[in-house]
Amino acid sequence: MTENTDLLTLRSVSKSYGPVPVLHDIDLSIRDGEFLTVLGPSGSGKTTVLRLIGGLEPLTSGEIHLDGQDISRMPINRRPFNTVFQDYALFPHMTVSGNVGYGLSVRHVRRKEIARRVAEALELVQLGRFADRFPAQLSGGQRQRVALARALICQPRLILLDEPLAALDLELRRQMQEFLKSIQREIKTTFLFVTHDQEEAIGMADRICVMQAGHIRQLGTPHELYYKPNCEFVARFFGENNLVAGKLGPVQGEQRPIETALGRLVCSISGQPHLKAAADGASAFAAFRPEALHLANGEDSGNRFSGTIADLAFAGSSTVATITAGANGAAQRLRLRVPSRIDGSALKSGETVSLSFAPHEGHLVLA
Amino acid sequence: MNALPRPSTIFLAAITTLVAVLLYSPLFVPIVSSFFTISQGNVDWSSPTLSTYAALAENHDILAALRTTLIVGVCTVILSVVSGTLLALYYHGRRSGRSFLQFIIFLPFLMPPIISGLALLIFFREIGLERSLLTVVIGHTVFVLAIVYRTVLMRLQSMSRTLVEASYDLGATGWQTFWRIILPNLSSAMVGGAILAFALSFDETMITILVTGTQSTLPVRLWAMMRLGFSPDINALVALILMFTVLLCVLAARFLIPRQMATERT
Ligand SMILES: Nc1ncnc2c1ncn2[C@@H]1O[C@H](COP(=O)(O)OP(=O)(O)OP(=O)(O)O)[C@@H](O)[C@H]1O
Ligand SMILES: [Mg+2]
Numbered sequence: 001m002t003e004n005t006d007l008l009t010l011r012s013v014s015k016s017y018g019p020v021p022v023l024h025d026i027d028l029s030i031r032d033g034e035f036l037t038v039l040g041p042s043g044s045g046k047t048t049v050l051r052l053i054g055g056l057e058p059l060t061s062g063e064i065h066l067d068g069q070d071i072s073r074m075p076i077n078r079r080p081f082n083t084v085f086q087d088y089a090l091f092p093h094m095t096v097s098g099n100v101g102y103g104l105s106v107r108h109v110r111r112k113e114i115a116r117r118v119a120e121a122l123e124l125v126q127l128g129r130f131a132d133r134f135p136a137q138l139s140g141g142q143r144q145r146v147a148l149a150r151a152l153i154c155q156p157r158l159i160l161l162d163e164p165l166a167a168l169d170l171e172l173r174r175q176m177q178e179f180l181k182s183i184q185r186e187i188k189t190t191f192l193f194v195t196h197d198q199e200e201a202i203g204m205a206d207r208i209c210v211m212q213a214g215h216i217r218q219l220g221t222p223h224e225l226y227y228k229p230n231c232e233f234v235a236r237f238f239g240e241n242n243l244v245a246g247k248l249g250p251v252q253g254e255q256r257p258i259e260t261a262l263g264r265l266v267c268s269i270s271g272q273p274h275l276k277a278a279a280d281g282a283s284a285f286a287a288f289r290p291e292a293l294h295l296a297n298g299e300d301s302g303n304r305f306s307g308t309i310a311d312l313a314f315a316g317s318s319t320v321a322t323i324t325a326g327a328n329g330a331a332q333r334l335r336l337r338v339p340s341r342i343d344g345s346a347l348k349s350g351e352t353v354s355l356s357f358a359p360h361e362g363h364l365v366l367a
Numbered sequence: 368m369n370a371l372p373r374p375s376t377i378f379l380a381a382i383t384t385l386v387a388v389l390l391y392s393p394l395f396v397p398i399v400s401s402f403f404t405i406s407q408g409n410v411d412w413s414s415p416t417l418s419t420y421a422a423l424a425e426n427h428d429i430l431a432a433l434r435t436t437l438i439v440g441v442c443t444v445i446l447s448v449v450s451g452t453l454l455a456l457y458y459h460g461r462r463s464g465r466s467f468l469q470f471i472i473f474l475p476f477l478m479p480p481i482i483s484g485l486a487l488l489i490f491f492r493e494i495g496l497e498r499s500l501l502t503v504v505i506g507h508t509v510f511v512l513a514i515v516y517r518t519v520l521m522r523l524q525s526m527s528r529t530l531v532e533a534s535y536d537l538g539a540t541g542w543q544t545f546w547r548i549i550l551p552n553l554s555s556a557m558v559g560g561a562i563l564a565f566a567l568s569f570d571e572t573m574i575t576i577l578v579t580g581t582q583s584t585l586p587v588r589l590w591a592m593m594r595l596g597f598s599p600d601i602n603a604l605v606a607l608i609l610m611f612t613v614l615l616c617v618l619a620a621r622f623l624i625p626r627q628m629a630t631e632r633t
Contacts, residue, residue: 081536106547
């Protein structure tokens with residue numbers, strides 16, 4: 001129920017630093033209680049979005065609405081949001097409990113009440129024993145959790161996290177990802193989480209907002225982004241993908257063919273009306289995942305082409321083959337992922353193979 | 368760890384010791400000799416005594432000069448720390464005008480003291496300010512401001528900007544952020560700057576001679592005494608000043624060296 005009401009809405013928000021535009025007409029709705037991840041390459045404007053919402057930076061134009069009310073001009077210290085900064089920003093001269101209680105004590109909450117809630121918050125992040133330490137005496141993961149407790153204690157409507165795990169090593173990162181997710185489930189607060197790590201995004205997010213060059217390219221569940229990317233950027237950025245350029249042919253129900261250097265490929269367009277509406281002959285890409293591609297056998301319908309194995313890379317449970325396909329002038333490099341076998345793969349470098357993918361496993365993106 | 372062969376290590380150690388002895392032993396001479404009396408121009412090494420210290424305590428001129436020095440020092444510290452900190456806060460993160468201001472602040476510190484002193488003297492005469500302890504305090508403040516400003520500014524710059532942002536983000540007002548976040552993080556730099564300012568003011572001579580009225584500070588007094596030849600209580604005075612200065616330096620170092628204090632406390 002609460003899942004679908006909008007907590008925060010950005011309406012054509014733009015931001016420039018001096019003459020340099022950084023965000024262009026961003027529209028974004030954050031649902032109450034969700035874990036929304038903002039994903040994008042470096043410099044795409046993720047931090048800027050967070051700072052605008054948190055009030056650390058003024059908008060150049062547009063509006064931000066909270067529960068339907070314009071808060072664009074509300075000062076930072078009155079917004080019911082709290083931020084977990086990338087460098088944690090713990091106050092070095094205060095103990096852990098001083099840090100965590102700061103948000104309450106500046107609001108003149110009674111001392112007893114502060115002590116109780118600090119203890120509660122530290123319990124939640126499993127740092128009860130560390131209350132009297134100084135930040136310099138904590139490990140990276142512990143500081144991270146102090147920063148989180150400090151943000152949680154004010155019971156914000158929205159928690160903003162700017163690449164909070166970037167400074168941690170891989171193992172700790174995994175633990176913290178699970179930890180953050182479990183805390184979010186427990187306290188049911190909305191999280192807006194910035195990262196440039198797509199695996200992190202896929203693993204944690206209810207929905208992902210992909211940004212590039214100051215634009216939001218796509219907003220959807222990890223599944224939607226993976227299987228129905230709406231543009232070339234998302235198709236390439238999000239997971240491994242094979243993209244083959246071509247021209248669209250006439251719609252055939254829920255499928256549409258595309259004429260490419262590999263021949264005529266038929267892909268699914270179900271649930272994507274803009275692909276149905278696109279004109280015949282429009283430039284587009286056929287996109288299919290390395291794991292959707294397979295060695296052709298007799299029963300395959302359509303989408304068959306042959307290619308030469310240029311390279312084989314063993315990657316544990318699967319083996320990735322790099323394949324050169326298509327006529328000489330328009331050779332395409334494709335990736336094929338097959339389960340690894342104990343006796344070595346059935347594939348051999350230099351071999352010519354016949355490949356195919358099922359129409360429902362291919363999709364189209366407009367160029 | 369130590370890649371040097373043994374003979375060269377010994378050689379290096381010998382050189383270092385020699386340099387240290389040559390450089391620093393003159394400092395110890397007055398301390399040692401302050402415990403002996405001088406008769407007919409020769410130090411009487413036979414009997415250590417505290418009589419020079421007793422004589423010093425009787426010397427009212429010197430005690431008055433010491434009091435003046437302390438008054439000037441304290442006033443200078445208060446003035447320079449307050450204004451240096453305010454300037455640093457104001458100009459931190461501001462591009463325009465900053466380099467010009469820094470130039471102005473550093474000028475009196477870098478110029479030969481006699482030039483600064485003369486400039487101040489002319490200035491005071493032009494605005495009709497009588498020479499007094501007030502002019503001395505102003506002169507010293509102008510001189511040491513650079514040190515305090517620089518010390519505080521460096522701390523401000525090394526302080527993460529996100530600390531302030533985090534404070535606002537957690538609901539604090541500007542005033543609360545200043546008192547509870549910015550000031551505590553600056554305080555050790557301010558104390559360190561204050562100690563340095565005091566030490567500089569304590570032995571400032573040139574500017575003081577030029578802008579003082581009738582009262583003289585300790586270094587000025589010493590200067591005057593030296594022209595009349597040494598008296599044994601000067602040794603005692605120098606010894607005391609030396610010890611005091613060393614103490615100040617140790618304190619300043621403690622406050623200015625970036626703190627690992629929290630880590631070392633446990
Ligand atoms: N204070 C600033 N002044 C001028 N330009 C800025 C400022 N802050 C950010 N930018 C510019 O805005 C653009 C977006 O920056 P932003 O920090 O939002 O990127 P990001 O997506 O968070 O990148 P990263 O993953 O590297 O953190 C960048 O091109 C950056 O150079
Ligand atoms: Mg960023």
